[in-house]
Amino acid sequence: MKKTTATKSTETARKGARFPKRKYREALEGEKPVAWGMARLGGAHAILKALDVIPLYPENYATVCAAKQMSVPYLDLCAGEGLSRYLCGYFRTDVGYLCKYLKEGREPEDAPWGGMAKPDFFLPNWRWKLCDEGVKFFHTLGRYMDVPSYCLDLPVPPSTHNYEEIKDYYIQYIVDQYKELRGFIEKVTGRKMDMDKFEEAVDNTLETNRLWYECHELRKEVPCPMPAQDAWSCLPPGYFWPADKESVEFYRELYEELKYRVANKIGAVPNERYRLLFTEGAPYHSLWIFDYFYEIGAIIVIEGAYYAPGPPPEIPEGADPFYKLALRYWADYEPWLRKAKGSTETWETDRFLDWARDYKCDGGIMHHCLDCRTVSVLLPHIKNVLLRHAYIPCYFLEDCLVDPRDLPPVERIKSEMQAFLEVMDHHKDIRKKKGLPVAHP
């Protein structure tokens, strides 16, 4: 079997990677209702926590299949269902898995972690309009798992809007839906929400996000204490189960470890020379390619889609917990929404410029996934913007989210990366001449 995982740098990352397995086991073996949702669950984890529902994530399960080299047979099974090959690789993996599950009438023997507990309901969500395809896929999953759904339709202000004018009704729409969601879950599961438990879950969510945010702030340091490989391993608690006490503790531990590293100038890469921005989906089927980055002194210091939460929101005294939750969700992009247009006409692209500057990047890796249109569509535009406004060059890595058959041969990637180092050196000189900050002159 090929090696898929990457060498981890931090101690805590190893624990983060074990988090999901425990949750999937708990769901499979326990009596609690299960919801299938999308990454970050539209910020609604605390509502589920208070109603004792375990959220599981088909996208996440697909990454596990990819890391365990199980994607290919599932993708092939899905192809027989008449779904196009360019559709989301994560969900196609899940459809393949469900086909096998239904055909065999039980969990397939080869299903990673013993399979995925079946849902009582679906909770697709439009997180910042990040992925309409994922939401739509829940219609398709309904062909295999016939359960009701509530779609969290979380709005995101277009850059054409005047932020102050629209802020209130946008946030109100989020609050209203959280409350509707509570009613929906109570109806489907027959449970009643425990308000004390809810308050506690909301507080946990706020604290998890605050600590996770602080961890990412530390990655701005030179040398960077944590690479992308670790950040990806560390995202499950915050991404999927932030309302849990264990998640708060996890990020506290991570924060302590990173702080120690920063204080002692311990970089994740022994000899840091190039700092990279990576966008978007991680190649879970081939994370080992990042081990090669160590050899050349390159480290990914910031990831686009997986970017951790924004700064903690200001919460008014005595705020309603649903409102608190909505503010936490809103805070992720608030800094950019306030700026509205910025220098690129849209706050969406402006984020990349800010990240590149704040994290002192030398280059970007544009992970163009053939089977993830949503995040790939704009990569050439982002590349143009980074080069034009920040003199930062980008390298295009053509690949797929989960299908290793579409990854270019490794030797090709290595030789292209070699050439890209020279491109980055060239632009480093340009930035120096222009008086722009350079992490490693």
Next chain:
Amino acid sequence: MSLQDRSQRAQELRREGKRIIGYFCCYVPLEFLTALDFVPYRIWANMQEPISEANLHFIPTACHYARSCFNNALKGYYDFFDGVVGAKTCDTFDRMFQVWKYVLKPEYSHVVHTPNANHPSSYTFFRSELKTFKKSLERAAGREISDKDLREAIRLHNNNRRLVRQLYEFRKESPPRISGSELAHTVILAMSLPVQESTRMLEEKMGELENRPRPEPVKPRILLWGTPVDDISLIQLIEECGADVVMDDICVGSRHYWPDVAETDDPLDGLVERYMDKLVCPFKFWDVTTTHRQDVEKRYSYLKQYAKEFGADGAIMQVVTYCAIHALDVPDVRDYFHEMGLPVLTLEHDYNVATFSSLRTRVQAFIETLD
């Protein structure tokens, strides 16, 4: 008029002092534009020219239709616009709008945030969002929209839509007096004119059709489903293979013209209802409250009605490559057609006539099975 010259009238009007607003997608409430005397102009893609410049800004695996629209803009075909309005419907168009703003810097731009769900709260939100749109347009026009203006605009658009539906009536005949390509041609032109002129053109067409003799012979009748088609080449290809396209479920067609705005006391009520409930597009996620089967029935029962009323013998489901939203509905809609007893052909295409030769075999083989 040929489709190549479809912008002629809009350019003329601009020279006369009118302001032209380009719009993507049928979820943009045109009634507001008409109420302020802006000319709404549907932004087209281009089936005749390959995508070139747009590839500097988008990956080649982004929806061909959206990229093609933007390609036209980069080529200067939309230089006569005074502004652009979009709706937040699919991700690709949403992303394209961002680049459009950055590269072309339109004088006026706005995006209407259409909810993807239909919760009680979605309606409240959308009502506020329509008010935001109204306010934004009023600023651009330098004057306010009165309820009376809005009611009048609603009436004009309803009347225009009614006429298009009457044109479709001729396609119920066997064989139909108006071919699928001729009807598409008419509708495409109708979307490139101010609503009053568009109505006059449709009235003329109606008069002409009433006196037209029936053609020969009877051919298999096709219902066309799928992504936007704003060129007649694809329909012509189907006709050349020996079938009549008698009905469509696409947004440059019935999806745009079927639902009216109810003429309510507060005009916003009717508008909210039309743009939330009555328009159809697979991007919407209606909550599934019962079973998947009933959900499909709820979303697509109108297809059953179309198939029956227009006497379809088969359905062609066409999806422009990389439109994930439509591609994801293909299995459900295909099964639904099969349940009605209709044979189905699924086509994926690149929105470029140069690549149509491979479609011809598929379409012809399909029509052979209908014989």
Next chain:
Amino acid sequence: MYFAGIDVGSTVTKAVIIKDDEIISVIIRRTGAEHRRLTNKVMEDVLAGPGLVLDQVGCIIATGYGRINVPFSDKQITEITCHAKGVNWLFPSAKTIIDIGGQDTKGIKVVNGKVQDFVMNDKCAAGTGRFLEVIAETLGVRLEDLGELSLRSKRPELVSSTCALFADEEVTGLLAKGVNKHDIIAGIHHGVASRICSMVERLKIEEDVVVTGGGAKNIGLVSAIERHLNLSVLNPPEPLITGAIGAALLARELFDKDRIVVKKEERRLEESRFFD
């Protein structure tokens, strides 16, 4: 009465003449890009066998990729309908056809000789004859030897890329590592078969399954398909001509049922005008 079918494929042109229920003449000719338009020569040769002239043929049907421009045919019908007809005549029990051609791979579901449903590959070369051609060239072996060679493999080497370009690079890498050709070819067949089967699976494969086209002549590929589907497939004695047979049969059927008006004076036995 005689009837003819001519199948102008992307790499091979096939012509068949039938009389009553019997095939009396067959021509199979490899047609490069330049020769593709010489369909008249193929027709002349297939007529010459039994000593016929064009006017003696009651009806001629052209099919295949180049069917549109055959100036002596009376009608064009797609290869999908023709394959279904031809295979049904050879194997009345057939329900699923997998046709592996030079540029296209198709799956066809058949009920009583009629097409019920079909799928075709997208524009990508993976899963077609072209893919195998590229690999054969890199390995320095003849396309027609791939099948035999792969059977000698004891430990197939997995070639993961499905993209023809990437796979080609991967194969070059494997050769450099000293992996033997048999194992590489067996691995390639495994990959192509899986691509083909998952496409055809959309039709819900039912037995009997018949494999036709150039790919059917590759015994290594056929057995890889059988392993994937976990069943035995049927193989026509000459898998290249099922489309042409079907075209000839359809010519007879249309003629007998008076469903075609044949205008012999309009047939012109000249070159196809392919590139106009």
